[in-house]
Structure formats: structure tokens, C-alpha cells
Amino acid sequence: xxxxxxxxxxxxxxxxxxxxxxxxxxxxxxxxxxxxxxxxxxxxxxxxxxxxxxxxxxxxxxxxxxxxxxxxxxxxxxxxxxxxxxxxxxxxxxxxxxxxxxxxxxxxxxxxxxxxxxxxxxxxxxxxxxxxxxxxxxxxxxxxxxxxxxxxxxxxxxxxxxxxxxxxxxxxxxxxxxxxxxxxxxxxxxxxxxxxxxxxxxxxxxxxxxxxxxxxxxxxxxxxxxxxxxxxxxxxxxxxxxxxxxxxxxxxxxxxxxxxxxxxxxxxxxxxxxxxxxxxxxxxxxxxxxxxxxxxxxxxxxxxxxxxxxxxxxxxxxxxxxxxxxxxxxxxxxxxxxxxxxxxxxxxxxxxxxxxxxxxxxxxxxxxxxxxxxxxxxxxxxxxxxxxxxxxxxxxxxxxxxxxxxxxxxxxxxxxxxxxxxxxxxxxxxxxxxxxxxxxxxxxxxxxxxxxxxxxxxxxxxxxxxxxxxxxxxxxxxxxxxxxxxxxxxxxxxxxxxxxxxxxxxx
Amino acid sequence: xxxxxxxxxxxxxxxxxxxxxxxxxxxxxxxxxxxxxxxxxxxxxxxxxxxxxxxxxxxxxxxxxxxxxxxxxxxxxxxxxxxxxxxxxxxxxxxxxxxxxxxxxxxxxxxxxxxxxxxxxxxxxxxxx
Numbered sequence: 102x103x104x105x106x107x108x109x110x111x112x113x114x115x116x117x118x119x120x121x122x123x124x125x126x127x128x129x130x131x132x133x134x135x136x137x138x139x140x141x142x143x144x145x146x147x148x149x150x151x152x153x154x155x156x157x158x159x160x161x162x163x164x165x166x167x168x169x170x171x172x173x174x175x176x177x178x179x180x181x182x183x184x185x186x187x188x189x190x191x192x193x194x195x196x197x198x199x200x201x202x203x204x205x206x207x208x209x210x211x212x213x214x215x216x217x218x219x220x221x222x223x224x225x226x227x228x229x230x231x232x233x234x235x236x237x238x239x240x241x242x243x244x245x246x247x248x249x250x251x252x253x254x255x256x257x258x259x260x261x262x263x264x265x266x267x268x269x270x271x272x273x274x275x276x277x278x279x280x281x282x283x284x285x286x287x288x289x290x291x292x293x294x295x296x297x298x299x300x301x302x303x304x305x306x307x308x309x310x311x312x313x314x315x316x317x318x319x320x321x322x323x324x325x326x327x328x329x330x331x332x333x334x335x336x337x338x339x340x341x342x343x344x345x346x347x348x349x350x351x352x353x354x355x356x357x358x359x360x361x362x363x364x365x366x367x368x369x370x371x372x373x374x375x376x377x378x379x380x381x382x383x384x385x386x387x388x389x390x391x392x393x394x395x396x397x398x399x400x401x402x403x404x405x406x407x408x409x410x411x412x413x414x415x416x417x418x419x420x421x422x423x424x425x426x427x428x429x430x431x432x433x434x435x436x437x438x439x440x441x442x443x444x445x446x447x448x449x450x451x452x453x454x455x456x457x458x459x460x461x462x463x464x465x466x467x468x469x470x471x472x473x474x475x476x477x478x479x480x481x482x483x484x485x486x487x488x489x490x491x492x493x494x495x496x497x498x499x500x501x502x503x504x505x506x507x508x509x510x511x512x513x514x515x516x517x518x519x520x521x522x523x524x525x526x527x528x529x530x531x532x533x534x535x536x537x538x539x540x541x542x543x544x545x546x547x548x549x550x551x552x553x554x555x556x557x558x559x560x561x562x563x564x565x566x567x568x569x570x571x572x573x574x575x576x577x578x579x580x581x582x583x584x585x586x587x588x589x590x591x592x593x594x595x596x597x598x599x600x601x602x603x604x605x606x607x608x
Numbered sequence: 609x610x611x612x613x614x615x616x617x618x619x620x621x622x623x624x625x626x627x628x629x630x631x632x633x634x635x636x637x638x639x640x641x642x643x644x645x646x647x648x649x650x651x652x653x654x655x656x657x658x659x660x661x662x663x664x665x666x667x668x669x670x671x672x673x674x675x676x677x678x679x680x681x682x683x684x685x686x687x688x689x690x691x692x693x694x695x696x697x698x699x700x701x702x703x704x705x706x707x708x709x710x711x712x713x714x715x716x717x718x719x720x721x722x723x724x725x726x727x728x729x730x731x732x733x734x735x736x737x
Contacts (some may be wrong), residue, residue: 152728269647273640280609280633287626294626295612318672326664491702492710495695498668499688499714502675507728512676519672526665530657549629561621 105231112458116466121164124157125463128165129470132172136192137180137482138493143173144539145317147433148309149500151440152507159441160456164463166437167417170430171223171464174373174413175471178215178406179482182208191373191409194381198394198401205397210343214351214399215406216475222359222407223468226414229363230421231461234450237422241447246554247565251575253548256425257540258579259368261586263375264534268586271537274528278541279548281306288550301513308436310505310514311542312429314521315535317501321494322526341476343399351403354384358407365408366415368427373412377405414464421445421457424547429539436543440508609634667699683733684723688715 115121135146147169154162177192182199195215202211244252261271284295285305296302343351358380365376384404385394394401417434419425424446426432438445443453450457475482505518525535559565567573609630619625671691679687692714696707722728 152722153726156727269640269643273637273644276633276637276640280630280637283630283633290617290626292616292626294616294630318668321668322665323661325668326661491700492696494668495692495700495710496714498671498695499692499718502672502679502688503684503718503722503728503730506679506730507722510729512680515672515679516676519669519676522672523669532651552629553624556621556624563621 105235108454108458109231109462111454112460112462113465115160115455115459116164116462121161121459121463122466124161124165125168125467126470126474128168129172129175129467129474132169132174133176133179133471133475133478133482134485135169136173136176136178137485142316142320143170144312144430144433145320145497145501146173147430147437148312149317149504151309151433151437152504154437155440155507159438159443159453160459162441163434163438163456163460164467166434167460167463168467168470170434171410171413171467172471174410175216175219175475176482177409178219178402179212179475179479180486182211182215182402183483184486191377191412192406193374194377194405195402197381198396198398201395201397202399202402207397209341210347210399211402212479213341213343213476214347214403216472218351218355218358218403218407219410220468220472221355222362222411223414223471224465225359226363226366226411227461227464227468230414230418230464233367234418234422234457237418238447238450241423244447244571245569246551246558247569247572248575250548250551250555251566251572251579252423253425253544253551255575255579255582256419256427257537257544257548258582260427260537260540262582263368264536266532266534268583270533274533274535274537275541278538279545280541281311281538282542282545283549288546289553299513301509301511305546306517306542307508307514308433308539308543309508310517311521312433312539313501313505314518315525315538316429317497318518318522319525319529319535321498321501322522323529324490325494327490347399350399353387354380354400354404355407357383357387358404359411362408362411363415366412366427367418373409373416373428376408376412380404380408421449421460423447424449426540426543429536432540432543609637664699668695671695680731681733683735683737684730685715685719685737686733688718 116125131150132143132146135143147166150169151166154165157165174191178195178199181192181195182203185196185200199211199215202208257275258272261268261275264271282305284302286292286303287294293303358376361380361383362373362376365379366373381394381401381404384398384400385391388394388398388400390398413430416427416431419427420431420435424435424444426435435445443449443456501518502515505514506512508514528535555565556563565572566576613627613630613634616627616630617625618627618631671694674691675687689711692711693707696702696710697704702710719730723730
């Protein structure tokens with residue numbers, strides 16, 4: 102405990118210099134804009150802006166990128182409440198009661214409770230992250246190649262189960278991502294694989310062109326040219342403060358949403374999306390007046406918004422402690438750290454205390470900045486929503502090209518982005534999730550390396566994965582997830598994942 | 609993948625080669641693909657998909673390909689002026705003065721922001737622009 106606090110002091114001493122506070126502020130501001138603008142999700146936002154951090158030191162860079170990440174989570178609620186359009190996927194559920202409140206002239210309190218709930222859950226989740234990540238990293242120091250392979254395998258299976266929709270489609274997408282990750286020089290033998298003479302592919306396919314293509318370009322391809330009739334409800338900022346009753350009604354949902362969101366956030370998959378749906382369902386079940394839900398119940402805003410923010414910070418626990426991203430956004434953050442010469446993993450916290458504790462401290466600061474920023478500036482953010490999409494998408498396309506090119510000064514990356522854009526567009530058409538591909542690309546080199554090392558250790562005996570207890574536990578969890586995922590194929594009954602996918606689409 | 613992998617040594621179970629893991633993945637993808645094809649009848653019909661955005665999508669994709677092929681030859685600013693000018697002026701039919709202002713402002717402004725201010729080198733093309 103004492104060590105934690107002395108480390109936290111180290112973190113605050115890192116953050117409390119004018120430059121880092123400035124980057125936290127800029128990150129939060131850009132993140133909020135990214136979250137507000139429909140069509141620019143946090144993933145594409147972080148990927149596009151990654152090159153802007155190249156000139157910064159690693160601590161400042163990660164503070165800026167993390168600010169964009171949780172800023173986007175905050176910002177997503179604004180469009181949901183004022184337009185019934187989720188700024189990012191995790192705000193889908195906020196549309197229901199948030200927009201209903203706005204129609205009743207209670208947009209101000211809805212926005213305020215979303216911001217306050219996000220602040221409280223964000224801050225409490227950082228406490229959880231602070232206490233959970235270091236012991237987890239210590240535990241993971243005992244992992245050998247078999248444990249690492251099984252952990253990653255289990256993580257990918259859990260991801261395919263938790264992502265929603267068909268588990269077979271999700272598994273196929275993970276395998277496709279792993280295949281993309283095979284491109285480039287084999288780290289163990291030096292062989293060029295699937296690079297077709299292109300030297301630029303020697304280092305493999307970068308995460309940034311893949312993420313920007315699958316999430317940025319495919320979104321533009323799918324949505325450009327569609328009619329854009331947007332009605333933006335103007336919040337009455339005079340009435341921003343929630344009433345006493347609204348505050349009272351929000352306390353429980355914020356607390357429950359925080360705990361739920363943080364715990365779900367640690368699990369691989371679309372954690373922040375799932376957490377909002379679970380929180381909403383839980384609040385409706387616990388409410389004495391469930392009939393109010395859907396008609397402007399503040400609990401329907403407070404719970405999911407808190408859960409969403411808590412999940413986004415919970416997702417950083419495995420990324421920072423184990424070097425294992427649980428979703429595409431932590432995967433891009435992981436790649437960003439690697440660009441700056443840092444390899445997250447069990448040794449990261451021990452070897453890079455300034456960066457780790459600086460990031461933790463910046464989150465406390467960032468959450469405060471977002472609370473102070475979001476409410477007074479909501480009018481400004483609303484104006485961004487008035488920019489017509491036909492002006493917005495060419496601008497996004499331009500940032501995609503610059504962002505991807507700047508990572509390696511390579512046009513091959515821009516080409517990969519275009520190809521991934523087409524793949525993403527077609528996959529969306531056929532109801533495939535693209536997030537598992539991103540994770541597959543990131544994890545492919547580690548999972549293959551661990552797999553081959555483990556087989557070399559055991560003289561080719563696959564039993565090594567079962568004989569080692571920790572590895573066996575991960576494999577059992579993976580097996581349970583596969584069986585659960587296959588249940589609807591056998592019983593032909595919709596499970597919660599299919600209902601979740603349908604709810605997301607119908608919003 | 610299975611075909612392309614043939615040039616890579618498979619290795620042994622004890623010492624898996626560079627082709628071992630890709631082959632495993634290819635087999636898995638074939639299995640998942642087979643399951644999806646077998647269950648294809650349960651999904652919605654291909655004809656029911658709407659492709660109304662396809663003309664726009666093709667034009668945008670063409671812009672992206674143009675950037676890939678020519679950005680280093682003609683420079684970032686000229687490439688972006690062509691792409692943005694086409695998207696704003698031709699595809700979206702925004703008023704001429706608006707399209708011009710947006711095209712020049714964004715193309716030159718983004719170059720200034722990234723190249724001059726943030727020191728992220730962007731291509732200048734054969735004649736230094």
C-alpha cells in the first residue's frame with residue numbers, strides 16, 4: 102500500500118509539469134470531439150493521431166493517446182442524448198433514455214449525469230487499475246511460453262464469444278487477423294513470409310493501417326452518400342444541474358455501473374459495449390418503476406455511462422500488466438507504446454515506473470479535466486454536430502491518409518489501409534465483426550512465438566499445454582466459452598449475444 | 609494460404625518451421641468457412657443487401673488508391689487538392705467557393721499542421737511542392 106502511494110506521488114510529479122498537463126488537456130479535448138462526431142470512433146481517432154505523438158517523449162505520448170481514448174468515451178454520450186445517434190458504439194444504450202430526457206427538455210441533466218457518472222466511475226476505476234495491475238504483472242512473471250500461448254488463445258476465444266453475433270464468424274475473423282499477422286519476416290528463422298517481394302512488408306502489416314482501414318475507411322465507404330437529416334436538440338444549459346431526486350436516483354446506478362464496468366472491462370471482447378447493456382438491464386430489473394425505462398429514466402443514462410467509462414479503464418489492466426490487449430483500442434494503444442520503444446508486459450510496470458504511474462496520475466487529472474470541459478463546452482461540441490457529413494467525410498479521409506502515411510512514411514501502408522477499408526466494408530455488409538481482425542494482427546507474432554517455443558520445450562508434445570496447471574486453466578476457460586458459443590447452433594435459440602447484436606443494430 | 613505456404617519449410621513438431629503456424633491457421637479458416645457455407649441458408653439472402661452507397665464508395669476508394677499511387681510523385685498538397693476538390697466539388701456538388709476554400713484550406717492547413725508544426729515529414733513531390 103505504501104509503495105503504491107509513493108509510486109502515485111512519482112506519477113503525479115511526472116504529470117504535474119506544464120507540458121504533460123497540456124497534453125492531457127489536448128487529448129481529452131480531441132477525444133471528446135472524436136466521441137461526439139458520428140463516424141469517427143476512438144479507434145480510428147487514436148490511430149489517425151498516433152503520428153502526432155512521434156515527436157513527444159513516451160510519457161507525454163501515452164498521456165495524450167489515453168486522453169483521446171477516455172475523452173471519446175465521454176464524448177459519445179453527447180450525440181446519443183441530443184441526436185439519438187451514438188457517437189461511438191458504447192453509447193448506443195444511452196440513446197434510449199438520454200434522448201427521451203432531451204425530448205422532455207431535460208437534456209442538461211442527462212448530459213450532466215452522464216459526465217458526473219463518467220467522472221466518478223473513471224476515477225474509481227483508476228484506483229482499481231492502480232491496485233490490480235501491479236500484482237497481476239507480478240503473477241504473470243511466472244508465465245512461460247505454454248502459459249502465454251494458452252492465455253492468448255483463451256483471450257481470443259473469450260473475445261470471439263463476447264463480441265456478440267455468430268461465434269463461428271468471430272473465430273473466422275480472429276484466424277483471418279492472425280493470418281494477416283503472419284506476413285513479414287519470421288522472427289525465429291528470418292524467412293520472408295507472404296510478402297511477395299515487397300521489402301516494406303518485411304516488418305509485417307502495421308496495426309495502424311489495419312485499424313484505420315477497418316474502422317475509419319470502411320465507415321466512410323458504408324455511410325458516405327446517405328441522406329443526412331439530423332435533428333440536434335439544443336440543451337438548455339440553464340437547466341444543466343440535475344434535481345435532487347435525479348441525483349438520488351443516479352447514485353446507485355453509478356456505483357453499480359462502475360463495479361460492473363470495471364470487471365467486464367478486464368475481460369476480452371467488446372467490453373465497454375457489453376457493460377452498458379448489462380448495466381441497463383440490471384438497472385431496469387432493480388428499479389421499482391421499470392416502466393419508466395425508455396421514457397426518460399435517469400438511471401438508464403447514469404448506469405450505462407458509468408459502466409462504459411469504467412470498462413474502458415478496466416481494459417487497460419491486462420494491457421499494461423500482461424501486454425495482452427483485450428480489444429482493438431487497447432491493441433492500438435499497445436502498438437503506440439511499441440512505436441515509442443516500450444514493450445508492455447509483466448516487466449513494464451517494474452522497468453518503466455515513470456510511464457506507468459504517470460499514466461495512472463494522468464487519468465485522475467484527465468477525468469477531472471473532462472468533467473470541467475464537457476459540461477461548459479457542450480454548446481461548442483454541439484456545433485460540431487452541425488457540420489454536414491458530406492464535408493466531414495473527405496476531411497476524415499484526409500486525416501486517415503496522413504495518419505497512416507506518417508507512421509512509416511510509407512505508401513504501402515496507405516495501400517494496406519485502402520485494402521483493409523474494402524475488406525471492412527464488405528465484412529460489415531455480411532454481418533462480420535472486424536474488431537477480432539485487429540486483435541489477431543497484434544497478437545499473431547506473440548502467439549506464434551509462444552506456440553513454437555512451447556513445442557520446442559516439450560519436444561513436440563502438445564500435452565505441455567495441459568500438463569502445466571495455469572495453462573490448463575486457460576484452456577478449460579476457452580473450451581467452456583466455445584461450448585457456450587456453440588449452444589445456439591445446437592438449440593437454435595437466440596442467446597444474449599445475438600439479442601445484443603440485434604439491439605445494437607436496431608438503435 | 610495453403611498454396612502460398614508451400615515454399616516455407618513446415619519443420620517438425622519439435623522444431624516447427626515458418627510454415628507450420630500459417631498452415632494450422634489455413635486449416636482452421638477452411639473449417640470455419642465450411643461451417644459458414646453449410647449454415648448459409650439460415651442467413652439473409654444476398655439479394656436483400658442494399659448497395660445504394662456503392663457509387664460513392666467506389667469514388668472514395670478511387671481517391672484512396674490515387675493517394676497510394678501518386679502521393680510521393682506529385683506531393684501531398686497537390687494530391688490532397690485533387691482528392692478534396694473532386695470529393696467536395698464533383699461528388700458532393702458543394703458550391704464552388706465553398707469547395708475551393710475547403711479544399712485549399714484543408715490541403716494546405718493539414719500540411720502546415722503535420723509537416724511544419726508537428727515535424728511529421730509529408731511527401732513534396734518532384735518539384736518540391
